[in-house]
Amino acid sequence: MSKVSVLVVDDAPFIRDLVKKCLRNYFPGIVIEDAVNGRKAQALLNRETFDLVLCDWEMPEMSGLELLTWCRQQESMKTMPFIMVTSRGDKENVVQAIQAGVSDFVGKPFTNEQLLTKVKKALTKAGKLDTLLASAPTRATSAFANDSLSALTGGRAETVKPAAPAAAPVAAGKPLINAPKPVAAAPAGRGQGQLRLPSGVQPCVIKALSLKEALLVVRRGETLPQVLEGAVLDLEQGDNAEVARLNGYLHAIAALEPKPDSDWLQLTFKFVDQDAQKLDYLSRLIARGSAQKHFVPGA
Secondary structure: OOOOEEEEEOOOHHHHHHHHHHHHHHOOOOEEEEEOOHHHHHHHHHHOOOOEEEEOOOOOOOOHHHHHHHHHHOHHHOOOOEEEEEOOOOHHHHHHHHHHOOOEEEEOOOOHHHHHHHHHHHHHHOOOHHHHHOOOHHHOOOOOOOOHHHHHHOOOHHHOOOOOOOOOEOOOOOOOOOOOOOOOOOOOOOOEEEEEEOOEEEEEEEEEEOOOEEEEEEEOOOOOOOOOOEEEEEEEEOOOOEEEEEEEEEEEEEEOOOOOOOOEEEEEEEEOOOOHHHHHHHHHHHHHHHHHOOOOOOO
């Protein structure tokens, strides 16, 4: 039986590992290669034939859009399924990618089910899905967990030990207290942002910021965030209020107050982007915040 081969392109190792783990859980017979940017992917595509490309947009050396444009210029890759896995969901970006010949989009952050739905759709159009499903039909539902922790550990959550938080930890799955109570005022912070999780979008207060991580505060909701869950942090930048989208994952979660029913959660958000432009933006944001006392660097 012929193998189905997929190329995963992203400058963030965490995202590459997440995608590969998800696909291998669902399709045990799949062949996966990965590349850290468009330039490396281009070299692989010149040497090997792939049935599907899953590609980030913002990467150093060659972006996903540039790689897509190059692929569509090659006779052998004009119809190859190419899915953009990106936090760029603005109308102008979507139009750009469609004009360049993109097959589909997966928005960051994504659940395993969202990713697999897009992959199955693309492989069905390419006539390759039956080949994959025939390889291991009994495992066809093992990758439908909705959190990144399950995708990385195969469902064995106990294999990952989050860093001990300073405040009392919030137990995952603990029911919220339904009794009415006064809503605490929003905690003071060094800036505002928006955290996009697979479960939805939450405004957040930025308590501290460094090149590696951000310390965030969000209001506790019905669905609790998960350790190692992929997320996107949106920050406004510049006078034109353009939004910088920083990809990452939740490294630690704690109650902001030393009580289990705290109205606010403190999240440690680790950045995963290796893009030089994003790192430069973070450096300038930290420097500006230090001068204006708007943001402060984290430890």
